[in-house]
Structure formats: structure tokens, C-alpha cells
Amino acid sequence: MGHGGANAASRGIAGLPFRFQVVAALALAVIGVIACVQIGMVFLHVAPSNTVSKEYGKAVDDWIYPEFEQNWKLFAPNPLQQNINVQARAEIKMPGGTVRTTDWIDFSAQDGAAIQHNPLPSHTEQNELRRGWDFFVGSHTDDNKPNGLRGELSEQYLRRIVMLRLGAHRDGGTVDRIQVRSMTTSVKGPSWSDEKTDTRPSYREVPWWTVTPADLPGGAGDARTEAKR
Amino acid sequence: MSTYDHDGPTGRPAESPAARTANGRHPVAAADALPDASKASDRTPQAPRAAEAAAETRAARAVRLVSAAALGPYQSAVVRIGFSATWLFFLLRELPNRRELYGPDGPWSWDLGNRLVSGNHAFTALLWTDSTVWFEIVYALAIVSSALLMLGWRTRTMSVVFMIGVLSLQNRSVFMGDGGDNVIHLMAIYLVFTRCAQVWSLDARRAARGVRQDRVGPVLWAVCGLGLLVGTWRTSGSGVFGGGEWWLWVVFWGMWAVQGLWWVVGRFADGDSRALLDVLGNLVHNAAMVVIMAEVCLVYATAGWYKIQGSRWQDGTALFYPLKLDYFSPWPELSSLLGTSGVIVMLLTYGTVMVQVAFPFTLFNRRVKNVLLVAMMLEHAGIAVLLGLPFFSLAMIAADAVFLPTSFLRRVGAYAGRLRPGARLPEQRRERAEQAERPRTLVG
Incomplete structure (x- = not known):
């Protein structure tokens, strides 16, 4: 029969000598178990909270996090039905010592403009501010108190996103404080629906933040929209 | 030939002469093997004795199926090419924004990333140092490894480097990603365990050309070992090994050791040892392919079953709303046009849910599965634009x-092969690859 190699190529484990069959059978068992556990754990991770996942929640989390974390509730159970615009305004300290406050600047609208008619939108336009605000909302109480570490991280993240777009120097002065708010507008229902939608915007305002050097990302020296004077 | 090779009922609609040979050399897609199994179980032999023998035969046949060949060579190749190309295009598209997305001085600063990761212990080489030079090196490595994985050059090694690139960038800035990043993240890990370069790869071409002195392999292997050593040394101080990510380091070092073992066995050991490694490689590959397929099913099942619970998916208007979101309407004129017809919106809304919920179950019927597959791919193409x-x-x-x-x-492969003047058909290449006693090289 010649080489075992050619033999095993068509017969698999059966074509191996006995001592190797033992090794291969053991490997088959271990690999099979790992694959089944992986599939089972991912199932329990994506399934709604249930009897089994409540009982073994810790084991599931230990297996899944951080590398196998996933969320496939894509536009589910309901798609987002509101446009959430994140806006900010700044207090600018002028060289003469006077302070002036800018109007609200709509950074989500800027994102939207960048996405429009763009076949390849960037994550910086599509995800950065949108998910950054989600992160902030998800890690804060309704009255804007941070929940632990994630809350603190999200605040600085939001400040850095805003400062990158605002620019540390603006209108001839230095940005001293910023305030962020979100404007939520419900999407008007479709024309064929007789549902009444209140499309008046609602606002969530975050208290003023003083800008520190840690809030300035690389490239925040100049305003993005206006050249430094 | 063993007794169970051809006697058993196959009941598979012949796809091609090659598929019909069914000797494990031309394995059909693992997915396509599914209907087979279901049909086989339908046939209940009359006599109990025959049933016993048939059961044994089926078990033996199953073991042979998963150990004799790395199933789905074309499917694993297309998944490899698909994901590496997607990530490559993404990295190239974001080249101007790379520092803002993942750099040490982006909005999600190195310090913020460090504080988050010290809690969840996700793997990212970008937190080893806050140097911009290091960041640029990692980004460049991610691009190069994606390109080489796509081409199938030293595929196993590149798949590990590819995974390191994906995890490093994505875990560095988790809040920059979306569902696309999530699925790339998972598949980058699973792909490492597959033999995804059997076809449509430079590796397969090199193997088909026959044995040659391989100098690149050992050099690459040594470089990887050095890199791993540095990475391990850099990581060992941070307590990450205790944080649940130790298994990744087992994968890194394990893959490295196995590459060396392949080389040694290929050069010095007998045919049996090579056959054992081949069988082990097949087992791991086939398990990984099952996990990949199950993962895709879970994605669609989750997406579908949660939608059923939503009132907008029930009343048939769900699709209308994303079309009106500023972040998801690059072509507002097109979105508005689609949003004017209540019937079309409802058909698409219901169709989406039905397809997503039904898909995993259609795997038991080839034809229906293929129809739904086309529908899902078309829908995703639509999502890409809309x-x-x-x-x-x-x-x-x-x-x-x-x-x-x-x-x-x-x-598709044959067609693509014809586009290149003077190119051999992939099948011919593959057959030649099989005929040649495949040289086992380092990092091959």
C-alpha cells in the first residue's frame, strides 16, 4: 500500500496506524466539544435572557467577552424613528479678556452633509459622533450623572470629539468652556399612514464643561470649518 | 477502497462530475452535505440487522468525511478573500482618517483606550505603546496582511497577522465600529483555524508547481517568532494573561509551533506522521467551518426573530424609517422615492423578516437555500447603496x-481564470496540486 500519507488522504482517521488513530480520535473529540461549546455560548449570548442563560450567565460572559461579543439586533425590534442631532456651543475667551458665546453648531448635520451623495461614507462621519453620543447616553443617568468608569470615559470622549470639530482656537479667541445638547426629532410617519407624529424637536442639554488640555485631540488646534486667524 | 465508500445511498443531486467522485478529494460544500445527512436519516432500513450495519457505516462515513479532507475548499477560499478584501478596502478608504479613528491622539485617546481595556482585557497591540510610529507600523501591517491573505500568500501566517491587525485596531477604538466591523472581528478569528488556501491562492499555485527549496518560510517563521517574543514580553507585565485573553496567546504560540512542526515532519518524518498532521488540520478546519456557518445562521436568526417582535416590522412600515434618518440616507432622493410606495415598503419589510427568519431552516433544501442566498445578497447590495x-x-x-x-x-473560478490570458483553469491547477506530493513548508 506504500505511503500512509496517500492512504489517509482518502480515508482520514481510518487510514492512520493505530497509535495515531488514538491521537486523532482524541483530537476529534476535543475539537468537536470546543466547536459545540462555541456555538452554544454564542447562541446563549445572542438569545434573549432565558432560563439557561440566567443560570449560566457568568460562564457565558466569561467565554464570550471581549472577543466574541456581538449584537445582531439590526434595526430590531424597531428601527430608530428619530433623527438625533448632537449640537454644541462654546464660550470663547477673547484676547482682550471678553467672553463671547457661539451659536449652537450642529455637528450631526455636518456629518449628514458629508454622508450625502457619498458612496463610501467614513466611520468618522457615520459612527464617531453618533455612537459617541450613544455611549454618553448609555453611561449616564437621565440627569446627566455618569455611571462609573464608562460614564467618565464617555464624557471625555465626547469633549474630544466636539473639540476636534470645534477647534481649540476659534473666532480669534480660545475655547474655554463647551456645552453639548442633543436635538431629537421624530421622523414623520409615511404618507399612507394616518398616524399622528409630533415632529417638534426635543432637547437634552448637558451642563457646561470647562475644556482642559486633556480634552484636545491631535488636530484640534484649528477649527475645522474656519481657518485660524 | 473501503467498504463504505460508494455503497451507501448518496442521494445527492450530482453537481458536477468532480463532485460525484466523492472520494474526499473533491469535497462538496459542507453546507451542501447537509441535505444529504437529512435524507440519509429518512431511510430506515427494514431489517434490524441491516439497520445496525447501516448505522455503523454512517458513523464511520461521518468520521471519514470530517477527517479525510478539509471540506468546502471553495467556500473557505471565498470567505477568506471576501473578508480580507473588505477589511483592506476599509483600511485604504480610512487611510486619511486613520489617526482620528485609531491613532494615539484621536478623540478616543490612547489614555481612554487604556482605561477601558484595562477593564475588559481585549487584545490590542496598539496599547503596547502610545508611539505614533508604532501605530503607523500596525496600520501598515494590517493593510499588508489583508492584501497577502486575500492573495493567499503564506496564508496561515497571514491569517494570524490579519487577526492581530483586526483585533488591534477594532479593540483600540470600539466605539468607532458597527455591525460590519463586528462580523469581520469574528470571522478574522475563525478564519485562522481554516485551511482556506486550498484554491484561489498563491500557496496553491506554489504547491502545484512542485517541490522547491523554500527560503522564505523559515525566515518568515523566525521573524514571527521574534515578534511574538516581543509581544509576549510587552504584554506579560500588564496582567492581561490573567484577564481571560490567555487563549489568544495560546493560539499565537500554538500556530507558530505547529508551523515549525509541519516543516520538521514534512522534511524528516515518515508518511504516517504527515498523514496525522493532515488529519488534525482537516478536523480543525471542518470544525471552524461549522462554527462559521453556525455564526452566520445565528446572525440572521437574531436579526429576524427580534424584528418579529417590533411593531413597525409588524405593521409593514419598518423599512420606511431608516430611509429618513440623516445618518443612513446618502441618497435622499432615492430614499424618498422608495418611501412613497406603501406596498413596496411593506413587501420589502415583510420580505426581510421572512428571509432572515427562514434562512437557517432552508439549509436543509439546496434549492430554497440558494434562492434565499441570492435574495440576501441582493438585499445587502441594496443596503450598501441606500x-x-x-x-x-x-x-x-x-x-x-x-x-x-x-x-x-x-x-466563477473558471470564468475568472479565463480572463487571464494563458491561465490554467483553477480545477486543473487544483488537480495538479493534488498529484504532487505536497511539500510541507514552514508557514505554508
Whole structure:
């Protein structure tokens, strides 16, 4: 029969000598178990909270996090039905010592403009501010108190996103404080629906933040929209 | 030939002469093997004795099936090409924004990343140092490894480097990603365990050309070992090994050791040892392919079953709303046009849910599965344009591709082969690769 190699190529484990069959059978068992556990754990991770996942929640989390974390509730159970615009305004300290406050600047609208008619939108336009605000909302109480570490991280993240777009120097002065708010507008229902939608915007305002050097990302020296004077 | 080779009922609609040989050398897609299994179990032999023998035969046949060959060579290749190409295009598209997305001085600063990761212990080489030079090196490595994985050059090694690139960038800035990044993240890990370069790769071409002195392999292996050593040394101080990510380091070092073992065994050991390694490689590959297929099913099942519970998916208007979101309407004129017809919106809304919920179950019927596969790929192509999510859609299409039928993939391969003047058909190349006693090289 010649080489075992050619033999095993068509017969698999059966074509191996006995001592190797033992090794291969053991490997088959271990690999099979790992694959089944992986599939089972991912199932329990994506399934709604249930009897089994409540009982073994810790084991599931230990297996899944951080590398196998996933969320496939894509536009589910309901798609987002509101446009959430994140806006900010700044207090600018002028060289003469006077302070002036800018109007609200709509950074989500800027994102939207960048996405429009763009076949390849960037994550910086599509995800950065949108998910950054989600992160902030998800890690804060309704009255804007941070929940632990994630809350603190999200605040600085939001400040850095805003400062990158605002620019540390603006209108001839230095940005001293910023305030962020979100404007939520419900999407008007479709024309064929007789549902009444209140499309008046609602606002969530975050208290003023003083800008520190840690809030300035690389490239925040100049305003993005206006050249430094 | 063993007794169970051809006697058993196959009941598989012949896809091509090659598929019919069924000697494990031309394995059909693992997905395509599914209907087979279901049909086999339908046949209950009359006599109890015959049933016993048949059961034994089936078990033996199953073991042979998963150990004799790395199933779905075309499917694993197309998944490899799909995901590496998606990630490569993404990295190239974001080249101007790379520092803002993942750099040490981006909005999600190195310090913020460090504080988050010290809690969840996710793997990222970008937190080893806050140097911009290091960041640029990692980004460049991610681009190069994606390109080389796509081409199938030293595929196993590149798949590990590719995974390191994906995890490093994504875990560095988790809040920059979306569903597309998520699926790339998972598949980058699973792909490491597959033999995804059996076809459509430079590795397969090199193997087909026959034995040659391999100098690149050992050099690459030594470089990887050095890199791993530095990485391990850099990480060992941070307590990450205790944080649940130790298994990744087992994978890194294990893969490295196995590459060396292949080389040694290929050079010095007997045919039996090589056959054992081959069988082990097949077992791991086939398990990984099952996990990949199950993962895709879970994605669609989750997406579908949660939608059923939503009032907007029930009243048939769900699709209308994303079309009106500023972040997801790059072509507002097109979105508005689609949003004017209540009937079309409802058909698409219901169709989406039905397809997503039904898909996993259609795997038991080849024809229905293929119809749904086309529907899902078309829907993702639509999402790419309408919702402005090209990379998410590309990634999902690459994931769907694991279920494409072998005959179709071979036709595509043959067609692509003809586009190149003087090129041999992939099948011919593959057959030659099989005939040659495959040289086992380092990092091959």
C-alpha cells in the first residue's frame, strides 16, 4: 500500500496506524466539544435572557467577552424613528479678556452633509459622533450623572470629539468652556399612514464643561470649518 | 477502497462530475452535505440487522468525511478573500482618517483606550505603546496582511497577522465600529483555524508547481517568532494573561509551533506522521467551518426573530424609517422615492423578516437555500447603496458566501481564470496540486 500519507488522504482517521488513530480520535473529540461549546455560548449570548442563560450567565460572559461579543439586533425590534442631532456651543475667551458665546453648531448635520451623495461614507462621519453620543447616553443617568468608569470615559470622549470639530482656537479667541445638547426629532410617519407624529424637536442639554488640555485631540488646534486667524 | 465508500445511498443531486467522485478529494460544500445527512436519516432500513450495519457505516462515513479532507475548499477560499478584501478596502478608504479613528491622539485617546481595556482585557497591540510610529507600523501591517491573505500568500501566517491587525485596531477604538466591523472581528478569528488556501491562492499555485527549496518560510517563521517574543514580553507585565485573553496567546504560540512542526515532519518524518498532521488540520478546519456557518445562521436568526417582535416590522412600515434618518440616507432622493410606495415598503419589510427568519431552516433544501442566498445578497447590495453601509454589506455578503454552492464557485473560478490570458483553469491547477506530493513548508 506504500505511503500512509496517500492512504489517509482518502480515508482520514481510518487510514492512520493505530497509535495515531488514538491521537486523532482524541483530537476529534476535543475539537468537536470546543466547536459545540462555541456555538452554544454564542447562541446563549445572542438569545434573549432565558432560563439557561440566567443560570449560566457568568460562564457565558466569561467565554464570550471581549472577543466574541456581538449584537445582531439590526434595526430590531424597531428601527430608530428619530433623527438625533448632537449640537454644541462654546464660550470663547477673547484676547482682550471678553467672553463671547457661539451659536449652537450642529455637528450631526455636518456629518449628514458629508454622508450625502457619498458612496463610501467614513466611520468618522457615520459612527464617531453618533455612537459617541450613544455611549454618553448609555453611561449616564437621565440627569446627566455618569455611571462609573464608562460614564467618565464617555464624557471625555465626547469633549474630544466636539473639540476636534470645534477647534481649540476659534473666532480669534480660545475655547474655554463647551456645552453639548442633543436635538431629537421624530421622523414623520409615511404618507399612507394616518398616524399622528409630533415632529417638534426635543432637547437634552448637558451642563457646561470647562475644556482642559486633556480634552484636545491631535488636530484640534484649528477649527475645522474656519481657518485660524 | 473501503467498504463504505460508494455503497451507501448518496442521494445527492450530482453537481458536477468532480463532485460525484466523492472520494474526499473533491469535497462538496459542507453546507451542501447537509441535505444529504437529512435524507440519509429518512431511510430506515427494514431489517434490524441491516439497520445496525447501516448505522455503523454512517458513523464511520461521518468520521471519514470530517477527517479525510478539509471540506468546502471553495467556500473557505471565498470567505477568506471576501473578508480580507473588505477589511483592506476599509483600511485604504480610512487611510486619511486613520489617526482620528485609531491613532494615539484621536478623540478616543490612547489614555481612554487604556482605561477601558484595562477593564475588559481585549487584545490590542496598539496599547503596547502610545508611539505614533508604532501605530503607523500596525496600520501598515494590517493593510499588508489583508492584501497577502486575500492573495493567499503564506496564508496561515497571514491569517494570524490579519487577526492581530483586526483585533488591534477594532479593540483600540470600539466605539468607532458597527455591525460590519463586528462580523469581520469574528470571522478574522475563525478564519485562522481554516485551511482556506486550498484554491484561489498563491500557496496553491506554489504547491502545484512542485517541490522547491523554500527560503522564505523559515525566515518568515523566525521573524514571527521574534515578534511574538516581543509581544509576549510587552504584554506579560500588564496582567492581561490573567484577564481571560490567555487563549489568544495560546493560539499565537500554538500556530507558530505547529508551523515549525509541519516543516520538521514534512522534511524528516515518515508518511504516517504527515498523514496525522493532515488529519488534525482537516478536523480543525471542518470544525471552524461549522462554527462559521453556525455564526452566520445565528446572525440572521437574531436579526429576524427580534424584528418579529417590533411593531413597525409588524405593521409593514419598518423599512420606511431608516430611509429618513440623516445618518443612513446618502441618497435622499432615492430614499424618498422608495418611501412613497406603501406596498413596496411593506413587501420589502415583510420580505426581510421572512428571509432572515427562514434562512437557517432552508439549509436543509439546496434549492430554497440558494434562492434565499441570492435574495440576501441582493438585499445587502441594496443596503450598501441606500443606507450608505458599503463595508457592512460587503462583510455580510462575504459571510453569506460560505453557503454558495460549489458548482457555482467553480464556474466563477473558471470564468475568472479565463480572463487571464494563458491561465490554467483553477480545477486543473487544483488537480495538479493534488498529484504532487505536497511539500510541507514552514508557514505554508
